Amino acid sequence: MDKAVHALRRELVSVRAGRASASMLDRVVVEYYGSQMPVNQVATVNSPEPRQLVIQPWDKGMLTEIERAIQKSDLGLNPMNDGSVIRLVIPPLTEQRRQELVKLVKKMAEESRVAVRNVRRDANDELKKLEKTGDASEDEVRRASDKVQALTDRFVGEVDKAASAKEQEILEV
Numbered sequence: 345m346d347k348a349v350h351a352l353r354r355e356l357v358s359v360r361a362g363r364a365s366a367s368m369l370d371r372v373v374v375e376y377y378g379s380q381m382p383v384n385q386v387a388t389v390n391s392p393e394p395r396q397l398v399i400q401p402w403d404k405g406m407l408t409e410i411e412r413a414i415q416k417s418d419l420g421l422n423p424m425n426d427g428s429v430i431r432l433v434i435p436p437l438t439e440q441r442r443q444e445l446v447k448l449v450k451k452m453a454e455e456s457r458v459a460v461r462n463v464r465r466d467a468n469d470e471l472k473k474l475e476k477t478g479d480a481s482e483d484e485v486r487r488a489s490d491k492v493q494a495l496t497d498r499f500v501g502e503v504d505k506a507a508s509a510k511e512q513e514i515l516e517v
């Protein structure tokens with residue numbers, strides 16, 4: 345359950361909220377000598393201004409590959425290549441784009457809730473097996489099921505809290 349919450353937080357960081365963040369490029373991969381690598385492993389990514397990212401590849405030959413990967417990504421950004429670095433200017437979000445991003449955040453949160461519930465289901469299945477084999481009494485299984493439900497409620501609450509914080513961030517900017 346904890347892994348589902350951490351995965352959601354990692355995904356939410358990559359959702360663009362109007363501010364430049366190097367983590368926006370975590371999902372952008374480029375081909376580097378025959379293997380797919382994230383941009384942050386082939387270049388230095390800095391944010392000199394709140395609405396700008398500067399990508400400086402370690403190998404100058406990677407400029408066009410990185411530029412092409414950013415254009416193909418779902419970020420909706422237009423990279424500017426000046427021969428030594430790539431600049432990404434983050435435009436202010438329109439109201440329509442904000443609503444789309446909020447929908448995306450809600451979708452990510454629901455997927456995380458489902459993952460947490462799947463862990464609960466697996467744990468309850470294990471408890472039922474223990475009861476059937478006689479390794480645990482009915483009372484022990486009931487107490488353990490209640491604890492699993494309490495954990496599920498706690499982690500679903502964490503998912504909701506992370507998602508609502510990201511929604512506020514998107515809508516406030």
